[in-house]
Amino acid sequence: MLNTTLNSTSALKVNGQRLMQMMAEIGTIGALPKGGVRRLAFSPEDRQARHQVQSWMEAAGMTVTIDAAANIIGRYEGRFPHAPALATGSHLDTVPNAGIYDGTYGVLAGVEMIHTLHDQGIRLDHSIEVIVFADEERTMIGSKAMAGKANPDPNFYDHPHYEPIEMGLNFIGGDWSQLSSAQRDTDSLAAFVELHVEQGPVLEAVGNPMGLVTGIVGQRRYLISIDGSASHAGTTPMTMRQDALVAASQVILAVNQIGHLTGDGYGQQVATVGAMKLSPNVANTIPGRVEMTLDIRDLSNARLDAMVATLGKDMAAIADQTQTQIQIKPQLRNEPVPVNSHIYNTIAQVCDQLELPAQPLPSRASHDAQIIANITDMGMIFVPSENGISHSETEYTSPEHCIQGANILLHTLVQLDQHYRCPEEAAVVSQKESKV
Numbered sequence: 432m433l434n435t436t437l438n439s440t441s442a443l444k445v446n447g448q449r450l451m452q453m454m455a456e457i458g459t460i461g462a463l464p465k466g467g468v469r470r471l472a473f474s475p476e477d478r479q480a481r482h483q484v485q486s487w488m489e490a491a492g493m494t495v496t497i498d499a500a501a502n503i504i505g506r507y508e509g510r511f512p513h514a515p516a517l518a519t520g521s522h523l524d525t526v527p528n529a530g531i532y533d534g535t536y537g538v539l540a541g542v543e544m545i546h547t548l549h550d551q552g553i554r555l556d557h558s559i560e561v562i563v564f565a566d567e568e569r570t571m572i573g574s575k576a577m578a579g580k581a582n583p584d585p586n587f588y589d590h591p592h593y594e595p596i597e598m599g600l601n602f603i604g605g606d607w608s609q610l611s612s613a614q615r616d617t618d619s620l621a622a623f624v625e626l627h628v629e630q631g632p633v634l635e636a637v638g639n640p641m642g643l644v645t646g647i648v649g650q651r652r653y654l655i656s657i658d659g660s661a662s663h664a665g666t667t668p669m670t671m672r673q674d675a676l677v678a679a680s681q682v683i684l685a686v687n688q689i690g691h692l693t694g695d696g697y698g699q700q701v702a703t704v705g706a707m708k709l710s711p712n713v714a715n716t717i718p719g720r721v722e723m724t725l726d727i728r729d730l731s732n733a734r735l736d737a738m739v740a741t742l743g744k745d746m747a748a749i750a751d752q753t754q755t756q757i758q759i760k761p762q763l764r765n766e767p768v769p770v771n772s773h774i775y776n777t778i779a780q781v782c783d784q785l786e787l788p789a790q791p792l793p794s795r796a797s798h799d800a801q802i803i804a805n806i807t808d809m810g811m812i813f814v815p816s817e818n819g820i821s822h823s824e825t826e827y828t829s830p831e832h833c834i835q836g837a838n839i840l841l842h843t844l845v846q847l848d849q850h851y852r853c854p855e856e857a858a859v860v861s862q863k864e865s866k867v
């Protein structure tokens with residue numbers, strides 16, 4: 432049991448002002464002129480934000496360690512320190528033109544939750560960990576390594592636009608050569624709950640309730656390369672061209688078509704070409720090579736398999752018709768994951784106790800939580816995103832919703848602390864009983 436009576440915790444509230452102050456301060460690291468941030472994984476800004484959060488973790492009464500995958504682990508000891516810990520967390524790295532909430536909000540709400548417990552002298556039975564996962568936006572190497580799902584071959588993570596992953600990881604305190612040591616046993620965590628902004632329009636469309644996440648979509652990311660032949664734009668007849676950009680444009684339309692499939696449960700899947708690079712990229716030369724990314728998502732692996740198969744057939748026909756070579760290289764694969772039903776019900780119950788309306792919905796963004804679900808029970812809490820916008824400088828969530836979400840996280844972990852028994856406690860209780 433808590434070292435204070437349970438009803439005293441029901442009045443517990445995070446220090447909203449301190450939370451929003453941390454949000455504002457961290458938003459100055461990598462700040463962009465229009466109010467967003469750029470803190471690419473493994474960048475100096477990423478490292479600076481990580482250092483800042485580590486000092487806030489220490490000020491909140493946590494001990495801080497960094498594992499070989501460069502995950503920051505802030506730990507607030509419980510009464511039974513050898514029992515599996517309860518955990519929360521998210522990421523600090525961002526897409527190039529990001530808002531200040533994606534990932535960062537979940538990390539800082541976790542730090543604020545511990546600071547509140549520490550201020551009140553409250554120790555739960557379980558230790559609590561707040562985890563900052565490394566590079567969530569591109570490779571998810573932090574959570575994948577912790578879950579034992581990282582590819583041990585660093586070349587798998589190679590990408591023409593990024594430095595080798597070994598260098599990046601080492602730059603922020605990891606050690607690629609020891610990556611496997613970051614893997615956690617399935618009995619080292621009792622549960623993991625991630626708090627995150629919704630990044631979509633669902634909650635706002637129904638009056639901005641809190642989000643009870645039911646599951647997280649499957650996601651597959653690829654690098655598509657198209658090779659034709661670069662030659663003179665003036666002297667090469669149209670009938671003699673192997674134009675990589677013409678082929679790429681047909682591939683982009685084929686991707687868009689699988690995104691619009693209907694029937695057989697289709698209708699919520701998404702398919703995106705988000706980045707493209709062509710060479711030699713000059714006006715008077717026919718493009719010889721195009722590299723582009725493919726990102727597809729759905730709640731069903733079977734539909735994702737079918738989308739990949741359909742696109743493969745389309746690309747073979749396009750390559751034949753344009754006399755180009757088209758290759759597709761997997762970059763990332765996340766399985767669709769349901770949340771743990773007990774954690775889901777606990778979050779719903781806490782929203783009810785806090786008199787906060789709540790709405791079930793799937794997460795159509797990926798999160799570290801779906802990777803950590805490989806090693807422990809997982810749940811997610813969403814707060815609304817204004818206009819459903821994210822991965823944009825105009826991303827916004829109100830302070831009121833940020834603070835409500837942090838209170839839901841706090842009370843969810845307090846209740847899970849009672850649900851997941853500590854083996855050591857069982858030993859203490861049985862000792863007491865035997866003395867009677």
Ligand code: HGY
Nearest residue numbers: 567568795796797798
């Ligand atoms: O792509 C995603 O869903 C996440 O923001 N990394």
Ligand code: MN
Nearest residue numbers: 522533534567
């Ligand atoms: Mn995120």
Ligand code: MN
Nearest residue numbers: 526533568822
């Ligand atoms: Mn993101």
